[in-house]
Amino acid sequence: MTRTIYLIVYNSPLFPAHWAIWIPSQENQTIGKRIHVEGDVATGFQLSFDRNYDKTQDSRKHEIIILAEIDDDHVIDNPGDGSNTVDREPKDAIESVAVKVPPPGPSLMSVARTRGTKVVIKNCQTWLVDVVSALHQEGIILDNKAVEIIKNAPKN
Template identity: 35%
Template structure:
């Protein structure tokens, strides 16, 4: 396991859950109501956003996005990848450029500015080199990594906790 910067506290606050939810008529999936977030955040803070991808005919795919201070389309993509047959795993795409991928998010929702002390910018962005990783390199990523993605299941998908719920659960626990 990588070492964390000494200055980072043990339990950083991840982004808050959306301030409510509504069901999308078209997809039948639960969609968050966007929180009100200032366009410009505190010095050194990182904006964490929720990316939503159309998953039709299945549930939409959600991911956290930590964007670069200099380029909003360049950042760190954090999500769970896999399927019910093989299980899911935590995955981080470092120095990911949304302009290069063919799969653009349907929605990009700003969640919250998080103090820079919970991040290791050089390690998170892998010094500007794209990399797919499965281990956290800073306290913020570690807080997300602690929520384990679901394993294999032959049960009905509707009986399982959704990946969307997995993104919100750790936040609910910390802020309740």
């Protein structure tokens, strides 16, 4: 049996869009797992597994893009008592790959510190591109189209 994994793009007209992987539970397609990093380019980011996340309760403008079909064996739903919880401990193969990709540290620096060097800004988008690439390399995502889909996803 397969599961569909999605990219949620929280659009923003002023700032880079926030990206997250969304995996709906088998029982309820509006509740599931959201995998993302939270933070900012000045202080860095932290990995977050949002369990029992109800996407209908989030009022932010967003779009959902199909990334890939994966084998159901790679995903574990963690319903617990049904309440939304957040942690950083991997419980399945997808989460185990995500924790191996380091969240971006601070990449926004003062002009004095960067004089003469090119600054590469890393954020949730760059991290998720790396995660999807790692999932493909590990054989969890079999179709290479997911890497292209995420690279071409809306940036704002």
